[in-house]
Amino acid sequence: MQDPIAARAAHAADIQHRAESAMAAIGVDAGFIDQLVETFYGRVLEHPTLGPVFDARLAGRWPDHMAKMKQFWAAVAFKNGGYGGKPVQAHLGVENMSAELFPQWLALFSATLDDIAPSRQAHDWFMETAGRIARSLMLSLFYNPALDDPTLKRTHP
Numbered sequence: 001m002q003d004p005i006a007a008r009a010a011h012a013a014d015i016q017h018r019a020e021s022a023m024a025a026i027g028v029d030a031g032f033i034d035q036l037v038e039t040f041y042g043r044v045l046e047h048p049t050l051g052p053v054f055d056a057r058l059a060g061r062w063p064d065h066m067a068k069m070k071q072f073w074a075a076v077a078f079k080n081g082g083y084g085g086k087p088v089q090a091h092l093g094v095e096n097m098s099a100e101l102f103p104q105w106l107a108l109f110s111a112t113l114d115d116i117a118p119s120r121q122a123h124d125w126f127m128e129t130a131g132r133i134a135r136s137l138m139l140s141l142f143y144n145p146a147l148d149d150p151t152l153k154r155t156h157p
Contacts, residue, residue, distance in 0.1 A: 026119045028118065036113070044105075044108065050105060
């Protein structure tokens with residue numbers, strides 16, 4: 001019988017190896033993750049709606065944010081456990097953050113991928129993943145279950 005800790009480590013290594021192989025098959029490597037983050041957030045700063053919200057929160061801390069986003073996307077793509085942040089907490093209380101910003105963020109992310117993704121499969125994988133992340137953040141930040149309570153909804157004549 002294998003040591004449980006060694007078994008978990010072997011399982012984690014297998015997951016990471018399979019993720020790295022899957023990413024390599026669609027042209028994604030660490031260099032692409034860096035390019036994606038640098039290009040996307042450069043565009044975020046220039047965006048008329050997203051830029052002011054991000055820059056107000058990250059002024060003076062952009063290099064740290066960029067490093068953290070590179071770690072985040074590498075951890076998501078390569079399943080390497082390299083990100084230990086708390087995205088929901090990081091977005092709580094961001095001034096002028098609203099659910100309406102998320103579709104704009106996703107559209108800009110997609111346009112960035114249109115320009116730089118190494119393959120259509122890479123574009124689609126990152127967009128599907130970004131969509132799940134955006135939905136999760138929106139639910140965590142803005143969902144109020146009371147709004148779904150039929151007894152609280154107004155009826156219109």
